[in-house]
Amino acid sequence: MNAPQDHPAVPDGQDPHPERPETAPHSPDGTGETATASEELSSAETETEHAWDSRRDLYRHSPGIMLGHSARIGGSLVGGDQHGVSGGHVTGDVILGGSKVEYHLGGDDEERSGEIPAAEIEALARNFAYPPAAPDDDTRPDGTAPADGRDPGQPDTPYGPGGPDDAEEPWEPGSPFALALAGLREHRVAILSGPATTGRRAAALMLLRAAGSRTYRSLDPALPPGRLAAELREGCGHLVADFATSPERPLREHHIRALSERLHATGSHLVLVVGPHPVVHGGPGHVPWQPPEPAALLAGHLRNKDLAGRSVDELLALTEVRAVLAHHRPVADTARFAERVAGYARGTVSLAELGAFGHYAAERQVREWFDSADHTLHDKAFLIALATFDEAPYPLTAELSDVLFGLLQRIENPGEPARIPVFGTSSAQRVEQALADRYQEPEETEWGPVLQTKVQFRDRLTAITLLREVWTGHPSARPALVAWLRRLADDPRPVVRTRAAATAAVMAEADLPSAMALLIRSWAADQRLRSRLAAANALALAHHLGAPHVSRILAEWCTAPDHRLRWTAVRSYALVGDAFPREALAALTEAVRGMETRGGPSRGWTEELDDLAQSAAVLLLAAGQEAAADDGWDTAADLWGALPTLARGTTRDFVLRAMVHASGPTDGPAGTGRPLLLDLFARADPKPGTDGAVLRHALAALWRSVLNDPMCTASGKNTLRQWVRGAESDRGAETALAELLPLLAVSVEDHRRLAHLLENLRGEGDPAPPAVALRLRALVSAPYADARTCADSPSR
Template sequence: MSAAESAEEPQSGTGQPEGEEAETAAEEAAEKAEETDEPQDVWSARQDLWHHSPGIMLGSSAAIGGSLVAGDQHGVSGGQVVGDVIMGSKTEIHYVGMSGPAYASGDLPQHVLERLTRPFAGCDSFDTALELLRSERVVVLTGTPFTGRRTAALNLLRQAGASPVHILDPDTSLTALAHQLTGSQGYLLGDLITYNDQPLRESHLRSMQEKLVEHGGYLVITAGPHAAFEDTVRTTPWEPPAPDAVLQAHLETMVTEDRFAPLLGLRATRDFLDRKHQLREVVAFARALAAHARGETSAEELERFSLSTVKQQVQEWFDDGTVSLHDKAFLIALAALDEGPYALTAELSDLLYGYLLNIEGGGGLRARIPVFGTSIAKRLQLARARLYPESEHTEWGPVRQTKSAFLDERTPMALLIEVWTGHPSSRPALIRWLKQLAEDGRPLVRNRAAATAAVLAAADLPSAMALLIEPWATARRYRLRLAAANALTLAHLLDAPNIPRILHAWCTSESDRIRWTTYRAYALLGPEIPEQALAALSLAAREMDPEEADEEEARELVESTAVLLLSGVGSLVLRQLADFLQDEQKVRDLALRAFLAACERTEDDAEGARHALLAWQARAAAMPGTEDDRLLITLWRAALGDRTHTALALERLRCWVRQADTDPESEAALADLLSSLAVTGPDHQRLSHLLRTVPGGHGGPPPPVASRLLTALASSPVTARS
């Protein structure tokens, strides 16, 4: 590995063991030596960023992925969701329930039982369980956490007339449970603890039933979806009532009837119920609504309540010692790859787990990851996420994938920000992980690394710049530099501060790597800040030494300008390029090279591939005398009349002629353009020669359209359109 490459590795001291690290480094060095480090062209890189960035980050913005030429411009600039996730004020949420230590086991006071069970919304699964409890005296209620299982269990006992209620210790041995069913009529065993080799058996239930019959008692057992049961054990799945029913049931006990309907009609209430909130969050929101009705909570606090529950859930995940490091790594990976293929998320989460484990173990630990046995359902349940089938964009076309995403689209950003700012000890692992993702051969992975860095930059710009974006921007590898450009672009869309200032300073940096990164960022972000982008790119051209400039850097400068011309702010860029013709030679050359580069680009529509600038030319020609029409012709005349660019300009016209052979609309636009370019006799002769000699497909004779265009050119006066 070269010194430059070694310098790019994070010196955190938290990597793999020495032997393994040396082996991995050798493999990576061999792979890097074999591959050709060529930059991805700006056009396909822009499309990749559009296809593979999180939907919440781009929204309907056409700044990056919009159609070529005059596409709609819809800058997202953060928006309500993103801005609130990053900058939103904190709203305290308190979950009040019966899971506290006072009632972990022992008799539940009657007044507490009545208070907990009074606001209750019934449902079909409750009715089924109640019927079974009355006939069998014991019910096993299974369901996911925070869905109201325990409240339902207490209501089952109350409606069965089982009072008082005794809370059993879940750590009690299954064989000893029956001996504890004496002295009370109602028993609750919450969150049953079982193991695969020690499941709840039919014999356990039978012995419990015998004891319950003796004393006229009832028992409800609640268990998670992954508790172990003997096949013959009958369980009752708990399907909770609808959130709106739960909200109404609790509100009815908190506010007067005249205030009930207005509270349900609030926008904050409607927005809250549209989210997939846990029932404990619904109950907490009911208390917030009641406080609002009493004048204790503002409308703004109600609006923030839903997002605050997301932030609180994220904090719980990372503060909870019972959530394994492996699961926490999966949560982070899911946040970075939300709406991506599940298998990819799982693969990359295992990589992150290894890096995190080395931090916790002080280095020298090798992650032991089970190859099989990891429960997808259990992971997604913990993450409050879902699986769904959807097509994924690839270079070979759409491919059907099984994807995973959080139920609440605000969770990924909240989670990434919490990890980066709330748990800074994880940073060395995250830095190393994101760097490896940014170098990955899969566009989705590379772009999600950039998107993650953008979120971190929006939340903590100084640290993200110093630890992620700047090292990427100065890296030898183009993939890392592209990741830096993508990260800066997305960070600006997330309202990160000072991104235009950073790019302006970088545009004339002494580092050619920094300058390349900046040009690429302007190609992506330029439609959001077109005047600043063009000013910076022209300044870079002015200061570039033609004798010392790297051809790759010069080409990137031209291509970035061409991208801006074919963006949603094309007319503005067109005016500026025309003004550049009056500038010094280096800026004039930038304008003409960018214009001719844009002439080469094609865009697909229902009728096939068309040259984007020729389609623009056709629209402008339909309204002769407009500024776009005049300026396009001005740039064509300048390119044809400049000895440095004449040959390339003629080649672009030949390509347009070949397209016009199968496209009547392009033929009409080209006929009009050629007539406008035949200003003088020499112009007329040069264009006539082009049409007589333009080769057809595969080097054959001129296409039939060339003869028709020649006839149109011959009949046109040798004058310019005003």
């Protein structure tokens, strides 16, 4: 950024506003302020970041679903063998702790299996959708694929292309289904791994059917691996769903071989369904199950339903259907959604009900979690933390979930200290239990991007739904949540503070009075700038989520007697004012006029005026960026065009400061890149009569006012110097300056000022101005050659 963080840029450290007192920014001025100078100085923070930096951090650290700035759906999943025991297939001998010996005394008369009706399997087969092959499975080393999708060096298999039943088999060679079926036919036993919500049980039953089974039995998943063989029956397809493996209970090679031997002898088959990170020692290994895309799953469920003459493709093309399918959700939810889509086709379900299914499914899942006795308080604290830190680094989520757990524990069991398992459930299991995914993505820091392992709910609606549910559906948790969020808002890490504000915004959208009373207003009235920024962020995000009356709250606070509420409202306008720009600019202007009614210039007056100017600058830049992106310049032209008329009377200083503040932010990190204000000028249409031309002339008029104002001219000239230096490596910026500078040289005095600036522009150790300055100097001089000759003539 070209300008300092809290005041306009000036050369040699000179203050363009010499009346600015070097005291606490909000000292008493006889206007009824409640804070004292000692209060402000006792705070660890006496300065705050520039309003543009606040806006940048808000967009950088907020969940993507709130502001729409993040299109990432997961990145590259972190899984497989990258994370040792928690990451996937484990080979070799792993011994943790002492050995465990099981004694079985007496007989076991408990029934450990039950029949699965064949009719249920056939009904399932009618709707089952087979996943496609992995993209690289059928690719040769040279990058080409054989004509039949199979490596010619491999022999034909009974289930692949060229086999006797190939025409009847709907699965693709190389797909997870085909790979698992190959193992099942060869060894009579297959291990299918995957998350619980991916339809893995249905896939296991389809494997048994494809292998030739006609009778089916479900075995007790609590059976030890060594006891499974004793439960197998002749000529039957066996399923063990949700079979748990762990370092203490691994599935070893001798278990698998014993099962294979028994299954061959009885003419049977067995599919073991395990989690996504099984502990398997040796043997044929496991096949990871990945379901088809949601659209293929939905099509499979619709193809045998009464659709009243509507085609499946027509229904899949509906906007509401595409919106629901855009979020990854459990396969069972897709089956439920198929019933709604079929109902819509028959006219019994409205389009609005169809589009609301995603929210219904997310609410159903969240309530299951909170009502489940299988989820401990520690698990539920992790879910709440994950909802707060969706798309954030996993270690951060885990760390702060333990803090929340301690606070919840004091409510549920006040007499017992919180016992946090240091080495309890693995991160992979916790993430899977939350129906989330891990992925790697760079995280922006003040030192540059750092690769982090992040976590995100598979269903993008889960996070907000969960936070709403815990706030409105479980009021007993509110004291812990409020204490937790207050602690997060005071954290030194920007992402933590921003997520605290984002969570408060969700709560404000769900229950505005409670969220304002318990969180946001107390932050806004805090003497610490960090807390007030949390309130501003919360109000901005709450407005984006659709919370009512945010603009009214800001308008009231902007002229409130308490300077802390005024600061919060002013900073909020910088963050969210582009959503209602005309109203926001009018409120800021009215706040400037209200400053004089409180007594005029005094201690703290300059700082407050600078805060107002910063917010106006950010508001105007944001409106300009939106205009450039959407190619609709009318709003930006109206806003910038109104400023020259305000640059007189009581609001003149405010407008000129706003112009100087707007000249600082750039389109790159840490002050690098092209200045946004110059880029706005360059992108506006110069054709006379257009909104772009109006905006350009307004910017030029404001620049002339800045350069001709005794208090701001030093800041304006310093900014122009930086712009010219930046144009050395940016031809687009040079072109924009070549069009702007002649508009600034209206009078002979204007010309002399700009010419002197360009002629004397020097870098450290440079004997002459840079070439770009001399080229711009020639452009500025041309219109005034005759005027300069007249000024120097003797008759003059």
